[in-house]
Amino acid sequence: MANRLPRISSKHKVCIICEGNEEYKYLERLRELHVWNDIYDISLVNAEGNGNIPARYQDRYQNGSYEAVLVFCDTEKKPYEQYEDIKRKINEFHGIDNVAEEIVIFANPCTMQIVSKHWTDETIKSPAKKVNAPLIEKFTGVKDYKGKAAQIDKLMKYVTDANYDTMRNNICKATRDEKLVGSTNFNKLISYLDSCDSTWITTLNQVLE
Template identity: 70%
Template sequence: MANRLPDISDKHKICIICEGNEEYKYLEHLNNLQVWNDVYEIALVNAAGNGNIPARYQDKYQNGSYEIVLIFCDTEKKPYEQYEDIKRKINDFHGVDNAAEEVIIFGNPCTMQIISKHWTDEFIKRPAKAVNAPLIEKYTGVKGYKGRADQIDQVMKSIDTDNYTYMKERIGKLPTDDHVDGSSNFSKLVQCLESDDVKWIDRINDSIEA
């Protein structure tokens, strides 16, 4: 039997460090919906907690297997101590003051701020699951949302290519200052991943290299 050479992909390899299950499952679902440009090959890493993000980021960045490494996380609530700690560690790692601003995709106060935009313009003001459970049930039918794996899977079933378009419109109107309630720069990620022009990868990498 002849030896087969491994398939060599010519796609642009992108790694995204996800804070936890919600972030991971959401990006995984969007990727599976094939709403992004086929020129990208996206690898997702579940950091299983915001405290693990800087180490996971450094590991994947130094690994050299990806053209760019990004982070997708919550800001949580003011005074954003853990979030600010992530930013500081990313900046220190690169030796560049604004490196974190280039590579972090955030939802303030939480990722459900982004996910909910598939169905509504309502703002999520607090990250607590119990506070947001009624809104999630209203639009997805998932009762008593606590962020369990099975509940996240059920929420993902309510996301399709049609309401993805509505999410893009709504998310594009949000403020992008990460210290403003109800803000997100998720539209930046969407625009990059939908584009077949990959110059944004070099632009970000050039800006974070001291």
């Protein structure tokens, strides 16, 4: 009789709560390209809106199936009310001041700030799809980008392992000050998942304890 016990993976299980479709599809694309170190087993959750992020985060954290749970979201525009609310709720959940700084991967003002870095180092200054549509069309040929599912799928085909390094180099130049347009700490996620050194997970969990 066949052994029906589940195969236990030795990989480090990491869950990333994605704000919406763009964030989810982008990280899904990077996962498909195998640009990250193979020691990580990455699970992605589409929160389908920034208002759902804290509950999704708490659920996956309390689930106990993951060694680390992170959040990937936009800051949107000033005064960043919803973004600040996400961080406040994560801090309150853990009962630790400013711990969200270790958990939340952000892009100011939007995730297209990161995606576009695969092709250009231009700074995206608005989260408005209409404003960014010409830039997206210039580099991908996707016309009149509105963030529709089919458009996102088409766009992600232009994200490749070949231009991953271009994005990484461009992101390294970006400021990490979340209050500044064009800022992002996505480099933190890259440094975590590119590395064969998983001690960042231990360090994160020590902070949360």
